[in-house]
Amino acid sequence: MKDKDIEQLINKYLEGETSPEKEQEIALELQRPDIPQEWKAIRLMLGELTLGEAEYDTIVAKKSLPFGGGLERGRRWFSIISSMAAVLLVGLFLYQHLPTENTNEVPHYYTSNLSAGSTLRNVYTGHRHQEKHLSYTQFKTMLYENK
Amino acid sequence: MTRSEFEHIAAQLRQKVLKVGLQFFGSPEDAEDAAQETMVQLWRYCEQIDASRNIEPLAVRVAKNCCVSMYRRNRPAPIPSLYGGELGSSPQEIMEANDTQRMLEEALDLLKPRERQLFEMRQLEGLSVDEISTETGIPKPSITAMVSAARKKVFTELKRRMK
Incomplete structure (x- = not known):
């Protein structure tokens, strides 16, 4: 004034x-x-x-005032961003370490080295050391993708 | 107001000043401390308060001042006035503050009782002209005129003493 x-x-x-x-x-x-x-x-x-x-x-x-002013505002923004980052990290950890429920999905290693002319036997013998129990549905899927 | 009269209204008053602290700090603990300090201040000066008057507006103002004082004390650095100057707390500054306070008291003693009452209702209790008119029954233009006369007298006296 x-x-x-x-x-x-x-x-x-x-x-x-x-x-x-x-x-x-x-x-x-x-x-x-x-x-x-x-x-x-x-x-x-x-x-x-x-x-x-x-x-x-x-x-x-x-x-x-929303979020106060000056230094206080900076602190609040920092705590909000930190909280969001922590939630994201926890989510990422859980996503990578928890087993998936969907058993109908064919794991990538079953089909990774399929090439033209591969038969069901080739596929099965090549990968049975990785997974002993393959379902009928999974074999059907692999055959279908290989055609 | 006597000490016993004050004790009679203390509980009700405490609730009022607690709200002031809660609004300011947001934390019940700090609000309690501010309320406690306010009640101590009011207790100390209650004998100078006119018993016929409503003490609440004054209590609220004292509570606000206590909140601001606590806020300053709790800050790590010496904070103070909004314009950057620090509040005086050295012995010399305290002595100067006491001198100016005494000067003001002496200037107020020159006022007629009615003028002084209206001056204090405006300055101490922070009441508006409308509120004073409701409380005293004096018409608003008369209040404005008397408050103005009181302020000019005090101002003239203070200027003379401050030279």
């Missing part, structure tokens, strides 16, 4: 025409270190309670 505006507010204050909210505004403005001597008298008249109330309202308003 410019000095001229403060001067006008002070005049209104002396005329008894300011609201409590405007007086809080004046109290905050008069906290500057380099104010004229006359303004110091006004600051004294407004008192600590007005200033304290003004600061209280300012802090509460700042806290009620």
Whole structure:
């Protein structure tokens, strides 16, 4: 606020025409270190309670902003991003380590080295050391993909 | 207000100031501390408070000040005023603060009782002209005129003393 505006507010204050909210505004403005001597008298008249109330309202308003402000906002964003990263890592770990339920799906190694002309016997004998129990459905699938 | 009168309303008042702390801190523990400090302050000065008046607005303002003081104390660095200057806490600064407070008290002593009452209702309790009019029954224009006269008197006296 410019000095001229403060001067006008002070005049209104002396005329008894300011609201409590405007007086809080004046109290905050008069906290500057380099104010004229006359303004110091006004600051004294407004008192600590007005200033304290003004600061209280300012802090509460700042806290009620979404994610606060400045450093506080940075901290909150950091914690949100950290939480999201942790959830993703746990999800990835579980995805890689838990067994899948779908037994109808043919594992990739059953079909990985199939080539034209491979028979069911080639496939079975080549891979039976990896999986002893192949279902009829899985053999059918392999044959179908090999045609 | 006597100490026993204050004790009579203390429980109800405490609930009110607790809400102020809770709104500010969000944590019940800090709000309790602020409420406790507020009640101690009010207890200390209760004999200077007019018993016929509603003490709640003053209690709320004191509670807000206690919250801000606690907030400052709990910050790691010396924080203070919103304009970057630190609040005075050295013996010399405390002495200066006491001097200016005494100067203000002496300036207020020059006011007529009615002027002083209205001045304090505005400055201490932070009541609006409408609220003062409701409480005292004095018409609003008269309140504005008396508050203005009181402020100008105090201002003139303070300026004279500060030279």
